[in-house]
Amino acid sequence: MYVTRYQEKFKDEFIKLNKSWIEKFFALESHDLEQLDHIEDYLNQGAMIYFGIEEEQVLSTCMAVQLEEGVWEICKFATNEKFQGKGAGKAVFKASIDYAIEQGAQKIVIYSNHILKPAIHIYQSFGFNEVPVTIDDYQRCNYQAELMVE
Template identity: 65%
Template sequence: MEIIRYEERFKQDFIEMNKDWIQEYFTLEAHDLEQLNDIDKLMSDGAMIYFAIENEKVLSTCMTAPIKNDTWEICKFATNKNAQGKGAGKAVFKAALDYAIKKEAKKVVIYSNHSLKPALHIYHSFGFKEVPVDIDDYDRCNYQAELVVGN
């Protein structure tokens, strides 16, 4: 397995993987579609997407994007069902987090749902702490975590 930064040839994999994952558990919402339909703009604004690749197939993917001041978000984190348990999700999550920190993020946030136990476990393993939800971008969001960098 190899962890790589965004390459155009995997753009559709990123979109489809995230759509499939969201629709398996929830409903695609307006903010999801904004992000998935505007990857090029997000990338030009500083976002980065990572892929775990094996035999030219995407196992997992994760995006990090600046959201305001020196706060970044880790978002659009999905793993192929057939690749679960290989460590691909944790690897792309770490790559995205490292990228945000390298770009001088002072705080990294995650918006999620309490039902996603494997993802929550990954967040906690990297030191993220649950905080009150402060957005209304997603109906499904009932969990927010943040990592203050440098403390």
């Protein structure tokens, strides 16, 4: 398994994995569709998407997006259920964090939901701390975490 930055050939898999992951637990919301329908716009503004790949198959994916000067969000973090447990999720998550830091992130945020316990475990293992939810972009968001970069 290796991690690679965004490649056009994996775009459809990025969209498919994220839609199926979200729809398994929740419903797609307008902010999801905005991000998934305008990937190139986000990339052109400095965002980056990472893929965990094995034998040209996407195992996991994750996106880092700048929200404002010094503040980045890790989002659209999804893993193909057939390949859970291979470490691909942690690998793309770490690559996204590293990218945000390289781009000058002073704070990295995550918006999620308490029912996603395996994801929250990953967030905590990377040093994210739960904070009060401050957004209303997603109805499903009842969990917010931050990582302060030193």
